[in-house]
Amino acid sequence: MRVADCESDAVALTREWRSVGNTIGFVPTMGALHEGHLSLVREARTRCGKVVVSIFVNPAQFGPGEDLTRYPRMIEADCGLLASEGVDLVFAPTPDTVYPTGFSTFVEVTGLTAGLCGASRPGHFRGVTTVCCALFNIIGPDIAVFGEKDFQQLAVIRRMTRDLRLRPEIVQCPIVRETDGLAMSSRNAYLSPEEREQAAFIYRGLTAVTRAAGKGETDLKALKAVFVSVLSRAPMLTLSYFEAVDPDSLEPAENLDRTVRLLAAVVAGSTRLIDNISLEPPHPSRRTGC
Amino acid sequence: MRVADCESDAVALTREWRSVGNTIGFVPTMGALHEGHLSLVREARTRCGKVVVSIFVNPAQFGPGEDLTRYPRMIEADCGLLASEGVDLVFAPTPDTVYPTGFSTFVEVTGLTAGLCGASRPGHFRGVTTVCCALFNIIGPDIAVFGEKDFQQLAVIRRMTRDLRLRPEIVQCPIVRETDGLAMSSRNAYLSPEEREQAAFIYRGLTAVTRAAGKGETDLKALKAVFVSVLSRAPMLTLSYFEAVDPDSLEPAENLDRTVRLLAAVVAGSTRLIDNISLEPPHPSRRTGC
Numbered sequence: 036m037r038v039a040d041c042e043s044d045a046v047a048l049t050r051e052w053r054s055v056g057n058t059i060g061f062v063p064t065m066g067a068l069h070e071g072h073l074s075l076v077r078e079a080r081t082r083c084g085k086v087v088v089s090i091f092v093n094p095a096q097f098g099p100g101e102d103l104t105r106y107p108r109m110i111e112a113d114c115g116l117l118a119s120e121g122v123d124l125v126f127a128p129t130p131d132t133v134y135p136t137g138f139s140t141f142v143e144v145t146g147l148t149a150g151l152c153g154a155s156r157p158g159h160f161r162g163v164t165t166v167c168c169a170l171f172n173i174i175g176p177d178i179a180v181f182g183e184k185d186f187q188q189l190a191v192i193r194r195m196t197r198d199l200r201l202r203p204e205i206v207q208c209p210i211v212r213e214t215d216g217l218a219m220s221s222r223n224a225y226l227s228p229e230e231r232e233q234a235a236f237i238y239r240g241l242t243a244v245t246r247a248a249g250k251g252e253t254d255l256k257a258l259k260a261v262f263v264s265v266l267s268r269a270p271m272l273t274l275s276y277f278e279a280v281d282p283d284s285l286e287p288a289e290n291l292d293r294t295v296r297l298l299a300a301v302v303a304g305s306t307r308l309i310d311n312i313s314l315e316p317p318h319p320s321r322r323t324g325c
Numbered sequence: 326m327r328v329a330d331c332e333s334d335a336v337a338l339t340r341e342w343r344s345v346g347n348t349i350g351f352v353p354t355m356g357a358l359h360e361g362h363l364s365l366v367r368e369a370r371t372r373c374g375k376v377v378v379s380i381f382v383n384p385a386q387f388g389p390g391e392d393l394t395r396y397p398r399m400i401e402a403d404c405g406l407l408a409s410e411g412v413d414l415v416f417a418p419t420p421d422t423v424y425p426t427g428f429s430t431f432v433e434v435t436g437l438t439a440g441l442c443g444a445s446r447p448g449h450f451r452g453v454t455t456v457c458c459a460l461f462n463i464i465g466p467d468i469a470v471f472g473e474k475d476f477q478q479l480a481v482i483r484r485m486t487r488d489l490r491l492r493p494e495i496v497q498c499p500i501v502r503e504t505d506g507l508a509m510s511s512r513n514a515y516l517s518p519e520e521r522e523q524a525a526f527i528y529r530g531l532t533a534v535t536r537a538a539g540k541g542e543t544d545l546k547a548l549k550a551v552f553v554s555v556l557s558r559a560p561m562l563t564l565s566y567f568e569a570v571d572p573d574s575l576e577p578a579e580n581l582d583r584t585v586r587l588l589a590a591v592v593a594g595s596t597r598l599i600d601n602i603s604l605e606p607p608h609p610s611r612r613t614g615c
Binding site for chain 2: 135137138139140141142143144145146147164165168169172173194195197198199200201202284
């Protein structure tokens with residue numbers, strides 16, 4: 036496994052790989068890797084001849100007062116994990132490499148970024164799309180693999196990639212969970228033991244909603260009340276949002292006649308946690324004849 | 326020469342060319358081609374195995390009340406000219422092709438776009454950078470050729486290309502002028518005969534400034550007064566701006582100890598005209614020893 040902090044090394048290596056017919060799978064990360072990240076790496080490993088993982092804690096996607104400085108950094112441990120997964124290249128640039136002097140270009144997806152996490156994290160998705168656009172162009176991957184945990188991010192990246200005709204196909208992988216159901220996240224490390232225990236109620240709430248829907252409840256307000264009720268058993272968690280949305284447009288769903296995505300964000304102390312689950316329509320969609 | 330309005334045709338053809346080792350030179354245009362455009366095509370023709378010209382009147386770079394609907398469209402004549410220049414592919418997509426349903430991604434260069442034409446055309450450069458980013462990714466050129474007439478655009482495209490690591494090298498070509506010095510522009514067709522005659526005073530003003538500088542005038546305010554004085558002989562022209570700027574950063578020049586670019590914009594009736602000229606320092610730069 037090669038580790039490069041130099042952009043021209045990453046460009047040269049990936050160009051060479053492409054020139055001899057290799058496909059390249061790319062997993063952009065901020066490091067502090069867990070099984071969720073590794074599941075993305077394995078997906079890329081299965082699909083492509085070469086696998087590149089970037090580790091870059093991207094300042095542009097952190098707002099003022101967010102956790103840029105305390106975000107966990109453990110590059111040596113991360114590289115150990117990635118070597119075990121058969122990764123070919125770890126690209127770990129510095130901020131000065133990604134954003135050279137005078138950097139002043141931003142990629143922004145409108146609409147999709149306005150609500151949900153975008154409402155409370157202004158500029159966050161602009162930081163994500165800008166860095167992913169640059170990284171995609173540096174690495175030149177055939178696929179880029181993202182986890183469903185950051186579901187809004189996934190939709191935003193997919194839209195950017197389509198609109199700007201970026202090179203990779205965007206591949207999405209299911210959320211990986213702890214044994215109590217908490218979605219794996221590098222930020223779980225911030226939680227106190229009590230917060231960590233209560234954080235399991237997020238997924239419990241989501242599964243309670245899918246059970247209620249499975250029993251025939253189709254009213255979205257009633258389903259939200261189910262989630263809120265479960266979450267109320269975890270007093271250290273404050274609801275930021277719970278929304279049922281169209282999985283592509285992220286527009287609020289009006290009813291359950293098609294697959295929707297239930298997205299939740301809660302705050303535990305100073306830690307923001309997000310999770311989501313797919314909710315299938317209760318019956319096969321009724322279709323009117325042509 | 327192939328003419329494609331279908332994106333997948335343009336993608337397939339240029340991919341095939343690259344796969345057999347051709348270099349691709351790209352000239353993005355809005356059509357209504359004149360000798361200025363053709364000089365760009367010839368530059369691309371000299372440098373690359375294959376030359377692609379796009380013709381696309383880009384709605385996203387026209388503001389409300391600007392001349393989107395009346396912008397001259399003459400695709401058959403344009404294609405005739407391009408065939409004569411040995412162009413390999415004309416890509417002439419519709420707006421629906423470039424901006425498919427749900428398009429919501431924008432590329433924006435900050436700073437460089439704030440002043441000069443950006444001050445009076447909000448959103449213009451965002452439209453330019455967004456479409457150029459998409460076109461670069463569709464065509465995959467080795468070089469993209471732009472004229473110096475739209476000098477701010479050139480600086481903005483160069484910055485975007487560097488920041489986002491887009492594929493092409495940006496090549497710039499000198500302004501091509503009518504016999505009386507007026508910079509060629511598709512918008513010159515809007516001018517009444519009287520406006521057209523007076524429009525020559527823009528370049529006369531710029532050359533008067535370079536003559537004054539050549540005679541030792543170094544005060545930028547005095548040089549601007551020279552330009553304004555010449556322009557006053559053309560009462561149908563209203564000055565929009567005259568600025569001396571650094572050619573890369575477009576920051577206002579404070580003095581003439583290095584090469585600066587003099588940029589001018591005037592309005593004749595409802596037509597906006599721009600021009601520019603390079604101004605070298607009057608003496609070899611004095612350098613202090615190390």
